[in-house]
Amino acid sequence: MTAPLFLQEPSLTTLQLRQAHVAELKKNDEYWEERLKQLEEKHKKMNEIMEQEAQRAIGEMSGKRTPVAKKIEPPCLDSKKAVMECYSCYPNEPMRCAKVVQAFQQCVDNKRSQIIASRS
16 A cells, blocks of 8 residues: 555644744844844943043043032933833833833933034
C-alpha cells in the first residue's frame, strides 16, 4: 500500500496562525524596547553634556566679579521626574511613556538651542 498523495498543501491551523502573530508582536515589542533604551541612553548623554557645560560656565564665571549662583540645576527637572515616574508606574510597558519621553526630549532640545543661541 502506498501513502496517500496530497494534492494541496495542508492549511495552517488557527494555533499556527496565532503563534505566528504572537511571535510577530513579540518581535515588535523587542524592537520598541530597544528603541526606548537607545533614547534613554541619548538622554543620559545629553544630560551629562549639559551638566558639563553648566559646570564649565560656572568655572568661567567664577573668575569674574559678577555674582553667580553656586549651583545651577540641570534643565528639565520636572520633565525628567515625569519620565522616571512613568517608567516606575509602567515598568513592563515602556511605550505608555512615549509622550512623556518626547516632551522631555523637546524640553532638552529647547534648552540646548537656547544655550547655543546665547553663545552667538
